[in-house]
Amino acid sequence: MNGVHDMGGMDGFGKVEPELNEPAFHEKWEGRVLAMVRAMGSAGAFNIDTSRFYRETLPPHVYLASSYYRKWLLGLEDLLIDKGFVTKPEIASGHAQGNAKPVKKGKLQLENVEQSLVRGQFERPAPAPATFKPGDRVRAKNIHPATHTRLPRYTRGHVGVVERILGCQVFPDSAAMELGENPQWLYNVVFDAAELWGPDADPTVKISIDAFEPYLELVPPI
Amino acid sequence: MTEPDHHHHHDDHSELSETELRVRALETILAEKGYLDPAALDAIIQAYETRIGPHIGARVVAKAWSDSAFKKALLEDASKAVRTLGHTGRVGDHLVAVENTPQRHNMVVCTLCSCYPWDMLGLPPVWYKAAPYRSRAVKDPRGVLADFDVSLPKDTEIRVWDSTAETRFLVLPMRPNGTDGWSEEQLAELVTRDSMIGTGFPKTPEASS
Numbered sequence: 001m002n003g004v005h006d007m008g009g010m011d012g013f014g015k016v017e018p019e020l021n022e023p024a025f026h027e028k029w030e031g032r033v034l035a036m037v038r039a040m041g042s043a044g045a046f047n048i049d050t051s052r053f054y055r056e057t058l059p060p061h062v063y064l065a066s067s068y069y070r071k072w073l074l075g076l077e078d079l080l081i082d083k084g085f086v087t088k089p090e091i092a093s094g095h096a097q098g099n100a101k102p103v104k105k106g107k108l109q110l111e112n113v114e115q116s117l118v119r120g121q122f123e124r125p126a127p128a129p130a131t132f133k134p135g136d137r138v139r140a141k142n143i144h145p146a147t148h149t150r151l152p153r154y155t156r157g158h159v160g161v162v163e164r165i166l167g168c169q170v171f172p173d174s175a176a177m178e179l180g181e182n183p184q185w186l187y188n189v190v191f192d193a194a195e196l197w198g199p200d201a202d203p204t205v206k207i208s209i210d211a212f213e214p215y216l217e218l219v220p221p222i
Numbered sequence: 223m224t225e226p227d228h229h230h231h232h233d234d235h236s237e238l239s240e241t242e243l244r245v246r247a248l249e250t251i252l253a254e255k256g257y258l259d260p261a262a263l264d265a266i267i268q269a270y271e272t273r274i275g276p277h278i279g280a281r282v283v284a285k286a287w288s289d290s291a292f293k294k295a296l297l298e299d300a301s302k303a304v305r306t307l308g309h310t311g312r313v314g315d316h317l318v319a320v321e322n323t324p325q326r327h328n329m330v331v332c333t334l335c336s337c338y339p340w341d342m343l344g345l346p347p348v349w350y351k352a353a354p355y356r357s358r359a360v361k362d363p364r365g366v367l368a369d370f371d372v373s374l375p376k377d378t379e380i381r382v383w384d385s386t387a388e389t390r391f392l393v394l395p396m397r398p399n400g401t402d403g404w405s406e407e408q409l410a411e412l413v414t415r416d417s418m419i420g421t422g423f424p425k426t427p428e429a430s431s
Contacts, residue, residue: 008333008360008384013353016369018416022347024271029245034270034345035263036249043257052335068336068351070241077248086251094247096254103257113265117274119314119341122388150386152333154360166316166389186387197361205380207360210387 001146002153004060009154009197030069037076042116044104045085049176053148054079124183126168130213132187136162137219140189140211148176151215159219160191163208171212185213275344279392280413282307282342283424284406286319287397297321300392304342313341314390321394322420326379329367329420330391331359337385339392343415350419360384370421393420400427 007013025031037051054075055063063071080086090097108116132138140155150172166186174182193205238246252258282304286293295303300317317339320328332338333356338346349355358366363380367373374380383391395417401409404427412430416422 006334007353007357008331010353010357013357016349016352016354016358016366018349018370018421019347024345025267026348027242029242031267031270032245032249032263035266036245036252036258038266039258039262040252045257055335064353068348073241073245073248077244080248080252085257086248086255090251091244091247094243094250096251100255100257107256107258108262110259110262110265113262113269114312117266117269117341118312119316119388119390121315123315150334152384152386154333166387169388172387186389188389190381193361202362202364202380204377205363205382207382207384209384210389212387 001056001148002144003056004063005056006153008152025069027069033069033073033076037072038116039108040076040080040085040103042108042112043106046079046083047175047178048120049148049170049172050178051075051079052172053176054082056148122169123167124170124181126185127183130165130168130185130187132162132165132185132213132216132218134162134164137221138162138187138189138211138216139219140209141215141217143215145173147173149173149215151211152209154196155189155191155209155211158191158195160189160195160208163188163190166210169212171214173212173214187211187213187216189216270345274341276342276413276415276418277410278344279339279342279415279418280410281406282319282392283394283413283418284409286394287401287409288406293394296394316389317342317392318389319392319394320381320383322396324378324396326381327374327420328381328383328391328393329359329363330383330385330393331356332385333357333360334384334386337388337390339390339418342390342392343418347415367421370416372422393418395424398424398426 055071058071058074077091081088084101137159139159140151142157166188168183169186171182171184174180188208189211190206190208193201253260286296296319300319301313301315304313322328336346336351338350360382363382385391398412412425414422414424417424
C-alpha cells in the first residue's frame, strides 16, 4: 500500500538524532509490547508480514505521531481484534470475557524463549527456476497494490541491475494477507542514485533493495 | 480503526499513562485467555537488556579482521560462518556481511519499517527506526552521515542497502590502523554498533586508550 510508512526519499523529517548510551527500552511498557508481539507471533497468532501490515495500516497521522513501540501496540491491538483473539469489549474492560480461540502453535513456553528469539527461516523450495540472473537489467514494476508490499515506492518504474540471487523465499505480499507463503525468487537489485533521484544525484551513491521476482521485469540489453 | 473508541477506568492507576494502561490491559487479557505467559515476556525482555547486543557483532568483526579464512567465509555466507563461532549465540538465516574498503562504504537502512540484524546488534536504536533516517538514507546518505559527524572522501562509493526483505545486513568496517598484533578481544573493543550499520567508524587505538 502507498502508506506513510514507505518513507524512502521523503523530505522534511529533519536531522537524524543519535542518542548516546541509548537504553534497550526507554519505558518499561515498551519491553512488554515488544515481548507480547514476539510471544503472540511465536504462538502462531500471526506471521511477521501480517504484523507489519497492521502497523502500516495505522492512519498516517497516527503513524507519524506515535513512537515506535506505540505503533507496535496499536497494530497489535487491531490485529488481535480482527483475527478474533480478543474483542473490543475485552480491551475496554481490561479483562478476558469469552473463550480463547486456539493459537496454531500454542502458548510460547518459558523454556522455548531462547529458541523463539532466533530469526525464522524464510527460504522455501522453488516451484520454478529463477527468471533473472546476476547482471540482468531489470525494471521495478510500476505497481501500486493497496495491500502489503515490500517494493518501496521510490524504486517503482526504475531500472537496476541484479547483483545476487537470494534464494526462493516466502512472499510477504501473500503472507501478510494470509493467502499462503507463495514462495518467490528474491534478488538484490542495485540502482544508481541518478536513476532514482535524477541527474543531480550524487554520482558516487548506489542503492539496493531486495526485490521479489513479481516486482521485476526484464529490460533488454542496451 | 486504531485510536481508542473507549475509555479506561482504572482510577487506582491514575499515575500511569494511557499507553501504560493499555499495555497492561492487553497483557492481562492475553494472559487470562492463556495465550501468553508473563514469565516468557520477562525472559524476552531480559535477553535484549542483558545478552543480545552489538558485542556479538563486534566479536564477528574482530574475528574477520584477524582471520582471513573466516573473513572469506563470512562474506560468502555470513549466517553459516557466524554459526561456526560457538560463543556468539544463535544467529538467524539470511545474514549478509558487506565489506567496507577504501573504495566503498556500506550503509544499512530499512525505509519501510525497522529491519535490522537483531541477533548481531541487539535492538535497533530509536534513530534507526525513525523518519529522518529512514527517509534520507537512500536519497542523501552523505547528509545523513554528516548528522553522525562522519565524512567520507568525495570519490568513495557509497552503497546503501535498503532491507526490504528478510536479508539482514552487517557492515564489516575497515580495521583501524595501528592495531597490528592486537588480539581479537582487543579489536572487538574498537568495533562500535554504528560502524556495523555504516553510520560510524570503529574507534581508533588512540581514542580507545
